[in-house]
Amino acid sequence: MAALAIRDTDAARxxxxxxxxxxxxxxxxxxxxxxxxxxxxxxxxxxxxKDVDYCDGAGIxxxxxxxxxxxxxxxxxxxxxxxxxxxxxxxxxxxxxxxLDPEPKRRPAVEEIGAIAAGVWHDLRVQVSFVGEMTSAxxxxxxxxxxxxxxxxWVICEQVGADALPIVALISWLLGVILAxxxxxxxxxxxxxIFVADLIGLAMLRELGPLMTAILLAGRSGAAFAAEIGxxxxxxxxxxxxxxxxxxxxxxxTPRVIAAILMTPLLTLFADLVSLLGGAxxxxxxxxxxxxxxxxxxxIVDFSDFMAGFVKTFVFAILIAGIGCLRGLQTTAGASSVGxxxxxxxxxxxxxxxIVDGAFAxxxxxxxx
Amino acid sequence: MSGxxxxxxxxxxxxxxxxxxxxxxxxGESIIRVEGLTAGxxxxxxxxxxxxxxxxGEVFVILGGxxxxxxxxxxxxxxxxxxxxxxxxxxxxxxxxxxGDALRAILRKIGVMYQSGALFxxxxxxxxxxxxxxxxxELPPEAVDLIGRxxxxxxxxEQFTGHLPAAISGGMQKRAAIARAMALDPMILFLDEPSAGxxxxxxxxxxxxxxxxxxxxxVTFVIxxxxxxxxxxxxxxxxxxxxxxxxxxxxxDPRVLRDTSTDPWVRQFFLREPEAxxx
Numbered sequence: 001m002a003a004l005a006i007r008d009t010d011a012a013r014x015x016x017x018x019x020x021x022x023x024x025x026x027x028x029x030x031x032x033x034x035x036x037x038x039x040x041x042x043x044x045x046x047x048x049x050k051d052v053d054y055c056d057g058a059g060i061x062x063x064x065x066x067x068x069x070x071x072x073x074x075x076x077x078x079x080x081x082x083x084x085x086x087x088x089x090x091x092x093x094x095x096x097x098x099x100l101d102p103e104p105k106r107r108p109a110v111e112e113i114g115a116i117a118a119g120v121w122h123d124l125r126v127q128v129s130f131v132g133e134m135t136s137a138x139x140x141x142x143x144x145x146x147x148x149x150x151x152x153x154w155v156i157c158e159q160v161g162a163d164a165l166p167i168v169a170l171i172s173w174l175l176g177v178i179l180a181x182x183x184x185x186x187x188x189x190x191x192x193x194i195f196v197a198d199l200i201g202l203a204m205l206r207e208l209g210p211l212m213t214a215i216l217l218a219g220r221s222g223a224a225f226a227a228e229i230g231x232x233x234x235x236x237x238x239x240x241x242x243x244x245x246x247x248x249x250x251x252x253x254t255p256r257v258i259a260a261i262l263m264t265p266l267l268t269l270f271a272d273l274v275s276l277l278g279g280a281x282x283x284x285x286x287x288x289x290x291x292x293x294x295x296x297x298x299x300i301v302d303f304s305d306f307m308a309g310f311v312k313t314f315v316f317a318i319l320i321a322g323i324g325c326l327r328g329l330q331t332t333a334g335a336s337s338v339g340x341x342x343x344x345x346x347x348x349x350x351x352x353x354x355i356v357d358g359a360f361a362x363x364x365x366x367x368x369x
Numbered sequence: 370m371s372g373x374x375x376x377x378x379x380x381x382x383x384x385x386x387x388x389x390x391x392x393x394x395x396x397g398e399s400i401i402r403v404e405g406l407t408a409g410x411x412x413x414x415x416x417x418x419x420x421x422x423x424x425x426g427e428v429f430v431i432l433g434g435x436x437x438x439x440x441x442x443x444x445x446x447x448x449x450x451x452x453x454x455x456x457x458x459x460x461x462x463x464x465x466x467x468x469g470d471a472l473r474a475i476l477r478k479i480g481v482m483y484q485s486g487a488l489f490x491x492x493x494x495x496x497x498x499x500x501x502x503x504x505x506x507e508l509p510p511e512a513v514d515l516i517g518r519x520x521x522x523x524x525x526x527e528q529f530t531g532h533l534p535a536a537i538s539g540g541m542q543k544r545a546a547i548a549r550a551m552a553l554d555p556m557i558l559f560l561d562e563p564s565a566g567x568x569x570x571x572x573x574x575x576x577x578x579x580x581x582x583x584x585x586x587x588v589t590f591v592i593x594x595x596x597x598x599x600x601x602x603x604x605x606x607x608x609x610x611x612x613x614x615x616x617x618x619x620x621x622d623p624r625v626l627r628d629t630s631t632d633p634w635v636r637q638f639f640l641r642e643p644e645a646x647x648x
């Protein structure tokens with residue numbers, strides 16, 4: 001236990017400390033001691049530590065706190081045991097009295113908005129520059145296939161493609177089921193539930209199949225690319241590649257982009273089939289047999305519809321892998337920076353996917369596809 | 370080098386006499402007891418049936434070549450790893466079997482500095498140091514803030530309190546990690562390679578700080594290090610691990626071991642001879 005006794009003499013106010021001063025005990029006397037010192041006003045204050053048995057870093061902090069409340073000489077610590085005096089002398093009260101590393105002041109709102117706008121513009125320029133660098137690396141890989149690290153490509157293919165099959169299957173099947181249910185109920189009122197098959201066929205193959213698969217991959221593989229390359233950046237592995245004369249884009253980005261280009265179309269095909277299966281199973285409960293469903297889909301969906309969706313998957317693949325790798329390479333330092341990179345990869349990946357999908361819709365409209 | 374070494378008595382303990390009332394080293398009084406510890410990974414045994422004591426208030430150094438299990442031993446001593454066999458008693462309590470509040474009570478007595486610093490990247494240095502104080506004590510915020518600043522001043526980082534770990538050098542991160550380990554003034558401080566990566570001046574200041582805390586507050590230090598200059602400056606006692614025997618090949622005052630040991634591996638280590646020199 002620590003105790004504080006206050007007494008006034010002709011010469012000074014005396015704060016007599018006793019017992020054990022550590023992090024557990026000083027909380028009871030910290031504010032009392034401060035208050036007693038403040039109440040002494042202009043009188044000299046003596047902190048009498050004669051009966052202090054033990055004083056660790058927290059106890060020394062209490063003494064330092066009392067000493068720094070007034071100008072030098074106005075508060076004095078007396079009778080402190082030599083071992084504790086050694087600990088007290090380690091600290092420069094003047095240094096502790098000032099915050100030598102204050103938080104930077106917040107910028108005015110206008111300046112903040114300007115800085116954000118400049119940041120977005122800079123990010124856009126970096127993305128364009130990265131697209132150029134990545135395209136150049138891909139062309140180089142096409143002309144010199146032996147320079148591609150194919151073993152890495154196959155491993156990444158497995159991670160991006162085969163390992164994603166369960167989640168893609170689940171989401172696509174549910175999408176088919178939900179779409180069928182939501183549209184079949186109102187259409188049944190008009191006796192038009194057979195056209196649900198047309199709706200599912202067109203919507204999934206042209207739009208939802210490629211887009212949902214791409215969004216899933218952005219959340220799964222895009223984030224993984226960003227986190228993996230980000231961790232490599234933090235651990236200076238990317239610096240090591242650079243100083244070995246190996247281009248990080250060729251070494252890290254190219255295999256990932258190639259793997260994504262190979263796997264995204266296949267996963268989209270798989271998603272299309274599973275969602276159609278989900279729709280067909282749902283329509284069985286509306287007395288539409290499987291064969292009828294297939295026949296209806298065959299009648300409405302032609303090759304151009306399939307290709308309209310399929311072509312997009314290659315662009316989506318480049319976007320997902322590219323943005324994931326770029327965010328990874330932009331990682332600065334620390335664990336939180338890796339988390340930021342993964343988040344930014346997913347967010348900007350999905351935004352870009354939606355924008356590009358919209359652009360495809362406009363182009364298809366004008367091309368009458 | 371010996372000219373700069375602190376004077377010691379016959380037991381190898383510091384000769385300085387601390388003030389009355391200060392808990393200090395009592396030769397023979399054990400604060401950590403490692404009993405028949407077998408440690409390793411999967412089926413691979415790295416340390417086989419080792420036993421030793423760390424005495425209260427001493428600076429105890431774990432030595433050995435790379436890969437001999439120094440850091441593994443340290444991680445077993447702080448309860449991070451579960452041993453294949455054996456026990457580790459911290460101030461009388463077995464950390465191996467402890468759980469819940471009992472484990473928390475043991476951990477309150479120790480502070481650990483990891484080789485990489487292991488600072489929390491999203492917190493400033495001051496927030497890192499304040500974290501254990503906020504979690505374990507009920508001190509008023511101004512007291513927590515002052516103690517945090519004092520710990521950082523002790524390691525020479527008073528001008529970097531608001532910096533994030535990523536914004537400072539590796540050596541500075543290490544010093545901040547030491548400040549965080551000392552935040553609660555634990556009775557035992559475990560330091561994994563504290564001097565590695567530090568400049569000689571900072572390293573010497575750290576050595577002086579360790580001796581000051583050991584002598585004036587009776588803090589016990591368990592340190593893993595390779596730095597011979599640091600070992601001779603601070604260590605009261607060392608143990609040397611060896612990967613060939615998977616055990617302890619030497620124990621005692623490092624100066625005595627250097628001058629009198631007949632074990633070729635021990636001599637090779639202290640004399641910094643290349644591996645091929647011992648057949």
